[in-house]
Amino acid sequence: xxxxxxxxxLFPPGRVLTREAELAPYESDALTAYxxxxxxxxxxxxxxxxxxxVRLCHxxxxxxxxxxxxxxxxxxxxxxxxxxxxxxxxxxxILRLDPKARIAxxxxxxxxxxxxxxxxxxxxxxxxxxxxxxxSTIGGNVAFNSGGAHCLKYGxxxxxxxxxxxxxxxGEVVRxxxxxxxxxxxxxxxxxxxxxxxxxxxxxxxxxxxxxxxAYHTLLAAYGSLEAAGNAVSQVIRSxxxxxxxxxxxxxxxxxxxxxxxxxxxxxxxxxxVELEGPKEEVxxxxxxxxxxxxxxxxxxxxxxxxxxxxxxxxxxxxAAFSAVGRLSPDYIVQDGVVPRSRLGEALKxxxxxxxxxxxxxxxxxxxxxxNLHPLVLYDGKKPGELERAxxxxxxxxxxxxxxxxxLTGEHGIxxxxxxxxxxxxxTEDLLAxxxxxxxxxxxxxxxxxxxxxxxxxxxxxxxxxx
Amino acid sequence: xxxxxxxxxxEVQEAVRLHPRLRPRGSGTKPALxxxxxxxxxxxxxxxxxxxxxxxxxxxxxxxAGTPVEEVEAALRAHGxxxxxxxxxxxxxxxxxxxxxxxxxGPMRERFGGLRDFILGVRxxxxxxxxxxxxxxxxxxxxxxxxxxxxxxxxGAFGVMVELSFKVFPHxxxxxxxxxxxxxxxxxMAALERLRGLPLDLLALDLLPPATLEVRLGGFPGSLERxxxxxxxxxxxxxxxxxxxxxxxxxxxxxxxxxxxxxWAKVPSRLDLIPTLEGLPLGPRRYMAGGELLYVxxxxxxxxxxxxxxxxxxxxxxxxxxxxxxxxxxxxxxxxxxxxxxxxxxxx
Ligand SMILES: Cc1cc2nc3c(=O)[nH]c(=O)nc-3n(C[C@H](O)[C@H](O)[C@H](O)COP(=O)(O)OP(=O)(O)OC[C@H]3O[C@@H](n4cnc5c(N)ncnc54)[C@H](O)[C@@H]3O)c2cc1C
Numbered sequence: 001x002x003x004x005x006x007x008x009x010l011f012p013p014g015r016v017l018t019r020e021a022e023l024a025p026y027e028s029d030a031l032t033a034y035x036x037x038x039x040x041x042x043x044x045x046x047x048x049x050x051x052x053x054v055r056l057c058h059x060x061x062x063x064x065x066x067x068x069x070x071x072x073x074x075x076x077x078x079x080x081x082x083x084x085x086x087x088x089x090x091x092x093x094i095l096r097l098d099p100k101a102r103i104a105x106x107x108x109x110x111x112x113x114x115x116x117x118x119x120x121x122x123x124x125x126x127x128x129x130x131x132x133x134x135x136s137t138i139g140g141n142v143a144f145n146s147g148g149a150h151c152l153k154y155g156x157x158x159x160x161x162x163x164x165x166x167x168x169x170x171g172e173v174v175r176x177x178x179x180x181x182x183x184x185x186x187x188x189x190x191x192x193x194x195x196x197x198x199x200x201x202x203x204x205x206x207x208x209x210x211x212x213x214x215a216y217h218t219l220l221a222a223y224g225s226l227e228a229a230g231n232a233v234s235q236v237i238r239s240x241x242x243x244x245x246x247x248x249x250x251x252x253x254x255x256x257x258x259x260x261x262x263x264x265x266x267x268x269x270x271x272x273x274v275e276l277e278g279p280k281e282e283v284x285x286x287x288x289x290x291x292x293x294x295x296x297x298x299x300x301x302x303x304x305x306x307x308x309x310x311x312x313x314x315x316x317x318x319x320a321a322f323s324a325v326g327r328l329s330p331d332y333i334v335q336d337g338v339v340p341r342s343r344l345g346e347a348l349k350x351x352x353x354x355x356x357x358x359x360x361x362x363x364x365x366x367x368x369x370x371x372n373l374h375p376l377v378l379y380d381g382k383k384p385g386e387l388e389r390a391x392x393x394x395x396x397x398x399x400x401x402x403x404x405x406x407x408l409t410g411e412h413g414i415x416x417x418x419x420x421x422x423x424x425x426x427x428t429e430d431l432l433a434x435x436x437x438x439x440x441x442x443x444x445x446x447x448x449x450x451x452x453x454x455x456x457x458x459x460x461x462x463x464x465x466x467x
Numbered sequence: 468x469x470x471x472x473x474x475x476x477x478e479v480q481e482a483v484r485l486h487p488r489l490r491p492r493g494s495g496t497k498p499a500l501x502x503x504x505x506x507x508x509x510x511x512x513x514x515x516x517x518x519x520x521x522x523x524x525x526x527x528x529x530x531x532a533g534t535p536v537e538e539v540e541a542a543l544r545a546h547g548x549x550x551x552x553x554x555x556x557x558x559x560x561x562x563x564x565x566x567x568x569x570x571x572x573g574p575m576r577e578r579f580g581g582l583r584d585f586i587l588g589v590r591x592x593x594x595x596x597x598x599x600x601x602x603x604x605x606x607x608x609x610x611x612x613x614x615x616x617x618x619x620x621x622x623g624a625f626g627v628m629v630e631l632s633f634k635v636f637p638h639x640x641x642x643x644x645x646x647x648x649x650x651x652x653x654x655x656m657a658a659l660e661r662l663r664g665l666p667l668d669l670l671a672l673d674l675l676p677p678a679t680l681e682v683r684l685g686g687f688p689g690s691l692e693r694x695x696x697x698x699x700x701x702x703x704x705x706x707x708x709x710x711x712x713x714x715x716x717x718x719x720x721x722x723x724x725x726x727x728x729x730x731w732a733k734v735p736s737r738l739d740l741i742p743t744l745e746g747l748p749l750g751p752r753r754y755m756a757g758g759e760l761l762y763v764x765x766x767x768x769x770x771x772x773x774x775x776x777x778x779x780x781x782x783x784x785x786x787x788x789x790x791x792x793x794x795x796x797x798x799x800x801x802x803x804x805x806x807x808x809x810x811x812x813x814x815x
Binding site for chain 2: 174
């Protein structure tokens with residue numbers, strides 16, 4: 001028997017997809033410029049089936065890619081040509097939710113928001129909140145160490161993953177971490193998170209839940225320039241407040257959000273959202289100080305949500321910003337980079353300059369509290385050469401982030417998109433160490449082959465990846 | 468016993484290349500981890516110290532691994548900031564590197580999380596003398612394999628840490644502590660469970676068995692009294708309120724309650740494990756972070772009892788075998804082999 005025959009023997013009909021039309025939806029993720037045709041897609045429903053599939057791949061030397069909802073923006077879940085896609089959406093059960101222990105044990109295909117939904121009756125929630133949380137899966141979040149708007153205060157996914165069961169690329173099942181907040185011995189669960197599926201497939205994940213904040217205070221401030229909004233963030237930080245979230249949108253992003261969801265935002269060059277959260281007595285005090293800081297920051301208009309509905313209205317435009325930009329342009333690239341917060345102003349100015357130089361519009365929506373920029377590079381794929389120009393511009397922005405002492409990615413991961421830029425941020429020895437770890441756990445190089453680690457030849461040619 | 472001293476990256480590399488088996492040591496506050504075993508050479512890193520970068524506005528600092536936690540905290544305090552995971556034994560001289568290798572957090576981890584939530588980056592020398600960096604120096608970063616998280620609790624197994632970067636936060640403007648006695652373990656456990664589930668943003672939540680809770684609040688002076696009152700109502704007890712509570716908590720995080728015990732251990736506990744633990748012959752102890760973290764003093768008998776019960780723990784002082792159980796072979800061994808192929812470092 002060959003690989004496909006054995007695979008079909010392991011899975012009931014309908015759960016091994018091989019026909020062209022069935023494979024098409026799996027050919028790319030949210031970075032749609034990249035496409036690859038897999039050999040097959042399997043749809044496991046239990047962890048044992050995932051293990052079997054991985055073992056089979058190992059035996060035949062067939063590369064595989066785990067896939068959650070395919071919302072990766074860096075080509076993380078792009079298939080390997082001729083490889084297997086292990087689609088985990090059907091493994092979407094919350095296996096255990098223990099409010100007393102404040103943990104949830106979930107299958108990898110559980111959608112992020114479902115965890116908070118299930119925890120809500122107990123006054124608990126799952127803190128990491130990527131904007132994709134209504135669709136992205138915990139497995140994908142774990143692989144990418146996903147973030148969201150609340151990372152400064154609450155950290156990224158890694159801090160919220162207490163334990164993992166995973167199958168290594170050689171087919172061994174391992175349990176990493178424990179059920180409590182503390183452990184002894186190396187933090188292997190913490191290490192697995194963020195390795196983008198290169199070290200195995202997560203089968204079961206134990207998540208930390210937190211008590212849902214009692215009170216929120218959400219403020220929207222308008223500014224006459226992006227720089228003024230950026231300075232306001234620094235002033236908030238200097239006042240020793242620790243808001244749950246601080247978000248900035250520039251004029252283009254505001255216009256897009258208005259057009260898409262009629263958020264009712266004021267007309268401005270930049271908008272800043274600051275959200276305080278905590279016990280009501282504390283939030284009350286913090287709000288007084290915040291009001292003073294914002295007043296001194298030169299805001300042209302300030303709104304404060306007086307109800308949960310008003311709070312949601314403030315967030316609505318921000319949350320819709322990515323997709324809203326689609327209204328302004330046929331195509332766009334969502335870039336993700338980090339700069340030290342105090343260099344935000346500098347970074348934005350330079351992005352503006354690059355935008356002019358390349359003749360492409362760039363909308364800015366970002367997590368200002370942690371310096372995580374999301375420039376959206378607008379282009380028209382039908383115009384010859386424009387995609388390439390947009391990618392070059394996006395690349396320049398990344399290099400800028402690294403130059404300013406930041407990072408290539410705050411939350412969207414390296415995937416295939418940014419692996420060519422890894423040498424900008426890491427020295428050869430750093431990358432070799434990653435390769436050695438990969439090689440030790442995956443000697444055949446099967447799990448997510450071609451992701452994260454740069455090829456010796458440098459940047460992949462566009463012809464190759466756009467296939 | 469032979470002992471080496473390294474005060475620079477180059478000296479660490481040289482030591483690693485020259486000695487087949489090494490055991491790094493910061494200031495020796497956790498002797499069970501830093502005392503060289505048969506055939507090992509101690510590598511003293513207490514001279515590899517100093518803060519390299521600190522931008523208060525970034526909430527980030529980078530320092531050499533041998534830097535005493537106290538020195539870092541003094542610099543942070545000058546800007547109204549602190550290390551929210553509250554590294555233990557700071558007053559005894561604990562270093563950043565030793566804290567990370569041991570994987571230790573203190574009572575205030577209750578508020579914002581532990582060491583693993585605050586470590587941002589590392590530079591270390593692996594078993595072949597190569598310098599490797601993981602993570603970064605910004606509060607948010609998802610690029611590359613997170614070697615910094617691998618260092619947490621590693622006991623030095625993968626390399627000698629040279630530089631570490633951490634996230635820090637503004638220190639609460641005011642603090643206060645409420646101590647209440649609840650008349651029995653069961654009642655205390657019930658209260659603990661209740662408080663854990665509420666959004667009270669407690670700085671610390673400790674159980675002193677059998678029946679005392681210590682709760683620390685931090686925030687604006689204007690809100691603290693009202694929050695204290697609410698706590699008292701929740702617990703149905705006036706308790707005892709400490710307004711000048713800093714010295715008390717310094718003592719707690721220096722584990723001064725363990726003084727006099729021959730064996731010191733950290734036990735990752737959980738609410739459902741506490742009754743079992745309380746049935747064992749344990750010495751002085753305190754459950755921190757809502758019951759998730761036990762520091763305990765033991766006689767040899769108590770240590771045996773922990774092992775027999777199969778309860779994971781880390782001995783900081785007073786025993787040869789520090790880590791129980793050993794890390795999961797399948798995954799650990801491969802990563803170890805990749806970074807320390809010759810088994811130069813602990814857990815070889
Ligand atoms: C509109 C939009 C907004 C977004 N906003 C954010 C944001 O705010 N913050 C943020 O961090 N990200 C954001 N993202 C990116 C994306 O949603 C996240 O990276 C998410 O974690 C991916 O989840 P997924 O289930 O779609 O995973 P996929 O895209 O299917 O997979 C992502 C990666 O995870 C691997 N993987 C999946 N499951 C497993 C598993 N069980 N074990 C091992 N590896 C696995 C895959 O191989 C792949 O490398 C956004 C994306 C979109 C489209």
